[in-house]
Amino acid sequence: MSALVAGSSGERLDWDEIAKRIGDLTTVWSRLENRPSEVNTSNCERTLKKAAETVVQLWEEVQAEKARREKAVSRVKRQALAGV
Secondary structure (H helix, E strand, O other): OHHHHHHOOOOOOOHHHHHHHHHHHHHHHHHHHHOHHHOOHHHHHHHHHHHHHHHHHHHHHHHHHHHHHHHHHHHHHHHHHHOO
16 A cells, blocks of 8 residues: 555545545446446556545544544543542
8 A cells, every 4th residue: 555655645635535536436346347348447547546545545544533532542541540
């Protein structure tokens, strides 16, 4: 995945762009399933790369939320132990 991240613009995608990329990914899958001989493989590769970048962003956001929650739980535990 690191090669995919390195190739990305580094900008955080908004939710409209994420939804568009997921839709584009679905289109690629549908074309591969239904009309594989008509698929433009270069376009598919670009679409799949963008979808992978999207998944990486979402993964990073989930990991950040997980860390935030773990930090909050640790803070509550410390406060409980301190009798606050």
